[in-house]
Amino acid sequence: MLSRERIIESAIELLDAGGEGALTVRALSERLSTGSGAISYHVGKRDDLLDTVTETVVTAALATEPARAGAAPADEIRVVALALFDAIAEHPWLATRLTLQVIRNPVGPVTVGIFERIGRQVGALGVPQARWFDAASTLVHYILGAVSQNARIEGDTSGVDPDADRDEFFDAASAAWQGLNPEDYPFMHAIVGQMREHDDREQFLTGIAVVLDGLTRLH
Amino acid sequence: MLSRERIIESAIELLDAGGEGALTVRALSERLSTGSGAISYHVGKRDDLLDTVTETVVTAALATEPARAGAAPADEIRVVALALFDAIAEHPWLATRLTLQVIRNPVGPVTVGIFERIGRQVGALGVPQARWFDAASTLVHYILGAVSQNARIEGDTSGVDPDADRDEFFDAASAAWQGLNPEDYPFMHAIVGQMREHDDREQFLTGIAVVLDGLTRLH
């Protein structure tokens, strides 16, 4: 029996395995041993399916339990932010799709869900009500920007240690930075060491702390 | 005479007119009255062309004169940020392509150019050197996140006032927010008024001020 849920599930598997290009109607048809007509009957066009799938993954990520009651608002914001960070680490194709969703559909559950969940905290953060929209926007802009830009693109990861992949990636990048002309790129040379040693997740948390710190001073 | 520059120029026109989907090898061929072979000879595959075009636009945006010598580092950062903001306003297809470029090619002129230009200022901002990479990353994450999420997607804008489009867009969005269940979405209801009155560009500058403020306190 075919169902919307089974199609979405398979679509996510295809996307995780091979990126956005790997999600084709034909690949889906074969995997579910059915025809293209049946698929479009349940989930509409390919682009609709991508939106649906994005919504499913983001909603699941946001469904993680909130920080314990009575926690600082900053903690709850960190919980949401890290949930999105991890979701994108697991599903790199979200990087572009999430931005697209926010741009095209500010009314959809994805945009609204993230905004509501984060926005609720800004009052407790000490931001005056007249600035709530600015504050929430700044947080969402930073969080989505950071998680998207931290996504790592898929190589052929069959049987390869993903950590080795990551190290190799950063080594290559820092080597290239090292090779830049120091006169034209003094800053890149100054930080190439930090680049090799840094931890994405930790840096992400630092960034959130910076934004939160700035927000408490918003008047 | 065909040339790399002419192809890039036409590609940008097609992208601006119809979004990423409108850039096809066939459309380019017809517009330049040539064949697909000649095009791929000069600019490689379609994906390469998109990267090249992104690089061209971003480089041009970054080539804007820096803030006057002796200006505060915050001013120079604002100049760069607004240049990117305007570039994306003029070329909405950059929203996803820019993220892609940063993810896939941390070594390319786009990523490095933005990073270097912004990074140089963080020292003068009072950030200790050990934190330069964190500080620059936070700024870049916020700036690219904000400009991407502020991009407006193309409708059929032939002969339509873009400002009317924008108002219509925000009216529709705020109307939809208004329609949400107030018990489930108290925050969205609280800010729907601010949403209607806000100015993207001003809000963007507020966000930058917030981040800069937080950065000066990084120790």
Next chain:
DNA sequence: ATCCAAATTGGAACGCCGCACCAAATATGC
């Protein structure tokens, strides 16, 4: 149990697309 309308299925056909390939045309160095 029977029947019928609605829901669901699988696949064929169509018009796109990017790209590899190539023979002709043109430019370039000698």
Next chain:
DNA sequence: GCATATTTGGTGCGGCGTTCCAATTTGGAT
């Protein structure tokens, strides 16, 4: 003026998303 390299325009192939449709299955009313 010739030989070589560059540049051009076009064709053909495989793959894609979508639409359409005939066949099948389902579910409720009788």
